[in-house]
Amino acid sequence: MVAEFWNIPKGLISVFYVFAFATVIIFVLGFWDKMRIWSKGMDVDHELKGMGPAGLIWLSIIKFFSPDCLLAKRLFPRSFIRGLMLVGIMWGFTLLFLGTVGRSVNYYMFQFLDGGVWLLFSLLLDIAGVVVLVGTGFGLYRKYIGKPERMVKSTQDGILLSLLFLVIFSGFLVEGIRLAALNPPAADWSPIGFAFGGVVKALFEAKVLSALYIGIWTIHFLFAFSFIAYIPFSKYEHIFASQISAYLFGNKWKEKEIPSDWVFTEEIKRRRDERLKQ
Amino acid sequence: MTEKPFDFMEGLTKKELIELDSCTRCNECLAWCPIQDVTDDRDASPPARIHAYKDFVERTHTLKGKLFSSGKVTAEELKSFKDSLWKCALCGTCGEVCTVGIDTKKLWWSVRRKLKESEVGCPEPLEKGPLQNYHKFRSPFPFPLGGKYKIWLPDDIELADKAEIGYYEGCGCTWDSPQMAEGAVRLLSSVGPFTMLDPDQSWCCGFPQLTGSGEWSIMAELVNHMVKAIADKGIKQFVISCPMCLDIVKYLWPYFYGEELPFEPLAIVELLAEWAEEGKLKFTKQIEETVTYHDPCAMARPFMGKPIIDAPRELLGTIPGIKLVDMDRHGKLSRCCGGAGGMRAVNSDVSANIAKELFLEAKRTGADTMLTNCPPCYLNLATRTHAAPNSVVEEWRNYDDPLKINDITQYLAALL
Numbered sequence: 001m002v003a004e005f006w007n008i009p010k011g012l013i014s015v016f017y018v019f020a021f022a023t024v025i026i027f028v029l030g031f032w033d034k035m036r037i038w039s040k041g042m043d044v045d046h047e048l049k050g051m052g053p054a055g056l057i058w059l060s061i062i063k064f065f066s067p068d069c070l071l072a073k074r075l076f077p078r079s080f081i082r083g084l085m086l087v088g089i090m091w092g093f094t095l096l097f098l099g100t101v102g103r104s105v106n107y108y109m110f111q112f113l114d115g116g117v118w119l120l121f122s123l124l125l126d127i128a129g130v131v132v133l134v135g136t137g138f139g140l141y142r143k144y145i146g147k148p149e150r151m152v153k154s155t156q157d158g159i160l161l162s163l164l165f166l167v168i169f170s171g172f173l174v175e176g177i178r179l180a181a182l183n184p185p186a187a188d189w190s191p192i193g194f195a196f197g198g199v200v201k202a203l204f205e206a207k208v209l210s211a212l213y214i215g216i217w218t219i220h221f222l223f224a225f226s227f228i229a230y231i232p233f234s235k236y237e238h239i240f241a242s243q244i245s246a247y248l249f250g251n252k253w254k255e256k257e258i259p260s261d262w263v264f265t266e267e268i269k270r271r272r273d274e275r276l277k278q
Numbered sequence: 279m280t281e282k283p284f285d286f287m288e289g290l291t292k293k294e295l296i297e298l299d300s301c302t303r304c305n306e307c308l309a310w311c312p313i314q315d316v317t318d319d320r321d322a323s324p325p326a327r328i329h330a331y332k333d334f335v336e337r338t339h340t341l342k343g344k345l346f347s348s349g350k351v352t353a354e355e356l357k358s359f360k361d362s363l364w365k366c367a368l369c370g371t372c373g374e375v376c377t378v379g380i381d382t383k384k385l386w387w388s389v390r391r392k393l394k395e396s397e398v399g400c401p402e403p404l405e406k407g408p409l410q411n412y413h414k415f416r417s418p419f420p421f422p423l424g425g426k427y428k429i430w431l432p433d434d435i436e437l438a439d440k441a442e443i444g445y446y447e448g449c450g451c452t453w454d455s456p457q458m459a460e461g462a463v464r465l466l467s468s469v470g471p472f473t474m475l476d477p478d479q480s481w482c483c484g485f486p487q488l489t490g491s492g493e494w495s496i497m498a499e500l501v502n503h504m505v506k507a508i509a510d511k512g513i514k515q516f517v518i519s520c521p522m523c524l525d526i527v528k529y530l531w532p533y534f535y536g537e538e539l540p541f542e543p544l545a546i547v548e549l550l551a552e553w554a555e556e557g558k559l560k561f562t563k564q565i566e567e568t569v570t571y572h573d574p575c576a577m578a579r580p581f582m583g584k585p586i587i588d589a590p591r592e593l594l595g596t597i598p599g600i601k602l603v604d605m606d607r608h609g610k611l612s613r614c615c616g617g618a619g620g621m622r623a624v625n626s627d628v629s630a631n632i633a634k635e636l637f638l639e640a641k642r643t644g645a646d647t648m649l650t651n652c653p654p655c656y657l658n659l660a661t662r663t664h665a666a667p668n669s670v671v672e673e674w675r676n677y678d679d680p681l682k683i684n685d686i687t688q689y690l691a692a693l694l
Binding site: 042056075086151152245248252 | 287290
């Protein structure tokens, strides 16, 4: 059975909703601002012809679910391990996002997460979480320990990877504490959370679990909302952009009768028009 | 700052604006970038450039920029960015290996054009050299066109007044690598009649202005003149030695001309490979040699056109006695020669060091000769001459190396 807001005081739930609302507003403003910028570019690429913000968002979604993007087809030939890392983070993050949407539907609209469905759902999201955790862990390792010989240094990259890692890690901790405190049947259908719960049980007495849960839950939602709000203002906006670039690059040699993305200056256009009139 | 703030977005395409947001800073391109092979200048790397320009756009156009920055880009920042942008030979390897498919070669081109419009302009050697020369001579070189064929056109080669096959050597061949043009006309004349534009009518293709200085305003006049001159000669196949000229002529000229060109532009190696296959091109001399072929970036990773990678290999494959061995990096991932994109003029030492890296890779194949088919490649590798005095080149000149460097057409013309 889904346990939304278990053990959370009503006041804190209100704070949660305020933060959630603010996060959505910040995300939407940043995201729409970015789409507005893209759509203001010169309208010369035939694949993007006439597209406004809504069209570009739709293209981004369609191309995100294309095999080229989901299978990281441009990355695997360069590095198998980094290909696995990207696919892991991308698939895991997508599943966690869809899972969160599912839980929200289940909580606010109609219940469907029950019995076997809930157990499978829990298992799937646990696997997704651990895949993202391992992926971001590898990313941090690559950046700070096994450093590539040539690298453009950026503090933002470290912050973003760490934030994503902490979102997932604190999520498992929240789940682990709840499982440790409640000992629900079939808890092992959330194997990673169950394992975290085992560690929590070994480290903390049962009487502190309730307070610990509230603290870690608060940290978890603060990490998660910070991460979401930061996406359109950070390098993670590539989540929406890079699949379009990969798609356009793939088309580069296909439509070559006339180049599709040529840019006219006004003067050149005027001269060309004059010549055509002659 | 100028009175009206400079607009970093105006004139960029939707694709280019999306590309600015696409870079994940995965650093893959750094492992392949020829500049990074010979310097530690990370500011002159593709991700650093992309994020710098993206920052300029965001600062001046987005909500984030308005809330969290001054909303301006200083002249110092722009100057520093300019230095990084021209420390690039536009070889396009970064785009080829980009894990998210950013078409960097074109992006650098567009951003160079933007900077040319800004207060910092383009680097002085390019502004004072090719651009001023163009306005005076219709070529990036400081010489009148009238006598240009005298440099390399052999006395025994006869040009038809009009012919279906027309040859265009490109300014780079004439003034920098005339051996290429001589080889090409000898091969062409061995098969049949061909013509060329009258020298004073044979203007620059526009490539150096577009990619080097970022000056695009000359294109309409240039293209209209050249298309008319070519049509007047009755040319149906316009055969070009310089791959950069080919890319511009084949894929950009139609835009400025406004319709399909009344002739077919093609690379000299494509036509020669076709003729060799058909048995029209015959070689009388024998040779026993191992050669390696350097794919020029303008053929392997052109700005717009389709890569030309097989044709030179097919051509060489028709000649018994020639054994072709490829370098580790060949085809679409071939190394840069360091000679293009204004590098020789603006960053002479870096350009020479990059050429040396390619030379050493070719040596590792054990080949007797490295062939190529591009004026800057040939110039940078074979003649090792640079615009500025250059310590690297001086050191390199004294190498006791058995590897010969030649242009493919010059090499094959010697076998006629």
